[in-house]
Amino acid sequence: MKSKFIFQLFLFIVVALSNSLVSEVYSQKKFVVVLDAGHGGKDPGNRGNGYKEADIALKIILKIGVELEKDQNIKVIYTRKKNVFVELRERAAIANRADANLFVSVHCDAFTNNAYGAGTFVLGLHKSKANFEIAKKENEVIFLEDNYKETYAGFDPSAPESLIGMTLMQEEYLDQSILLATLVQNNFTNTLKRKNRSVKQAGFWVLHNTYMPSVLIETGFLTNKKEGAYLNSKKGQTDMAKEIAKAILSYRSSLSLATENSKNPVIEENEIVEAIENGEEKIYEGITFKVQLAASSKDLELKPFNFKGLKELSRNKEGGLFKYYYGDTSDYNKIQLMKTFAREKGYSTCYIVAFKENKKIKLTEVLQTED
Structure with missing residues (x-):
């Protein structure tokens, strides 16, 4: 039994050292x-x-x-x-x-x-x-x-x-x-x-x-x-x-x-604004794009301090949930940049949604209409 314990301890040490080395190698990749x-x-x-x-x-x-x-x-x-x-x-x-x-x-x-x-x-x-x-x-x-x-x-x-x-x-x-x-x-x-x-x-x-x-x-x-x-x-x-x-x-x-530090954005807001202002437009007439940030049962005040500093906020109530959105534009290139910024602000699962006449429609259907 003693020899078996020593062998198990040896295996544990070897595995631990191996994991440590793997972690070190990975971190140094x-x-x-x-x-x-x-x-x-x-x-x-x-x-x-x-x-x-x-x-x-x-x-x-x-x-x-x-x-x-x-x-x-x-x-x-x-x-x-x-x-x-x-x-x-x-x-x-x-x-x-x-x-x-x-x-x-x-x-x-x-x-x-x-x-x-x-x-x-x-x-x-x-x-x-x-x-x-x-x-x-x-x-x-x-x-x-x-x-x-x-x-x-x-x-x-x-x-x-x-x-x-x-x-x-x-x-x-x-x-x-x-x-x-x-x-x-x-x-x-x-x-x-x-x-x-x-x-x-x-x-x-x-x-x-x-x-x-x-x-x-x-x-x-x-x-x-x-x-x-x-x-x-x-x-x-x-x-x-x-x-x-x-x-x-x-x-x-x-x-x-x-x-x-996931709270630190990759790029500053002024860089995103500059990119949006200087970027090429991709306009879809009659369509409004927004970035959906979150869904919650709580009715949050639409203030930047509640949304990691983001502005241009809106919300809709769907069923028993409030859907919170960032941005409001017909320019698909602009909303993609805004999604990038929102993700770097910490909304890693945010995504783009589309509205027509204030009704949510499938984004894929909108993009398929591109000439």
């Missing part, structure tokens, strides 16, 4: 960022003003990596570090295999007029023809891949209906993706004084297949003479890379802060 330089190899990207998008994107990505690797708690993985062709599906697969925390893809834009400015995209259905054209252009690289018809199961970059099913996989990460995109755009606008082309949604295949928060950054237009020269310069590439890296570091720090 690095924050993994996959950096994706768009195009490459047989796909040079756009050639506005004679510049090569693939080369500029790679230089910016490598500079981002240098900045991030200064932090020993961050692990950087590149989809490419030289001028080689990488299939879209493989770019996403690299991030998924690494169980990455973030996926960041960098590109340069082009247009027929003298457009300029930087924009950051998250996955979603196109709101405008311009957004669709950008996504179509980036997605058409699949035609350079072997067996693309089998690989992409009939996906047609030229057909808007092909994009409808793409948003579902990334929906879980949309809040975090919008947060990172907002931080990137704020840095571009406030620090570098670049024209803000805002946070937008469009159907990019490379974002669709990733299982983590993901953004695609269009750093500017090579077709614009002044902006193209800036992006082709060492200074321009360094500037853009540093601000993207700073946004990633801010995002990571914000997540750590939220984990340590």
Whole structure:
């Protein structure tokens, strides 16, 4: 019996030490960022003003990596570090295999007029023809891949209906993706004084297949003479890379802060307000969107101190419960940002609801009507 007790005690100590070591290893797990330089190899990207998008994107990505690797708690993985062709599906697969925390893809834009400015995209259905054209252009690289018809199961970059099913996989990460995109755009606008082309949604295949928060950054237009020269310069590439890296570091720090103290918001209210004011609209006429915060039998006073500092509050009584809401808008992009802010304030289970003529309707039915 004594030997059995000693053996059981030994097992207990081994298990305890193992659990301790596992906890320590888990707590020390690095924050993994996959950096994706768009195009490459047989796909040079756009050639506005004679510049090569693939080369500029790679230089910016490598500079981002240098900045991030200064932090020993961050692990950087590149989809490419030289001028080689990488299939879209493989770019996403690299991030998924690494169980990455973030996926960041960098590109340069082009247009027929003298457009300029930087924009950051998250996955979603196109709101405008311009957004669709950008996504179509980036997605058409699949035609350079072997067996693309089998690989992409009939996906047609030229057909808007092909994009409808793409948003579902990334929906879980949309809040975090919008947060990172907002931080990137704020840095571009406030620090570098670049024209803000805002946070937008469009159907990019490379974002669709990733299982983590993901953004695609269009750093500017090579077709614009002044902006193209800036992006082709060492200074321009360094500037853009540093601000993207700073946004990633801010995002990571914000997540750590939220984990340590759930009452601390990831982003400040003024940042959300700025993002809303500068963002692209997605208006649904006759529809009112709200963020449902909670349901309670208590009739709470609609004051910020009762709702973690949130304003723009309302309530409805349904059955024996009071439903409490944040926001009131026909702009779906705006309500998504407000949901992000509410979650960071501590309402982790809040969600968007839709009303038509003061009656609640299914959100999915509203979104399906988008042109």
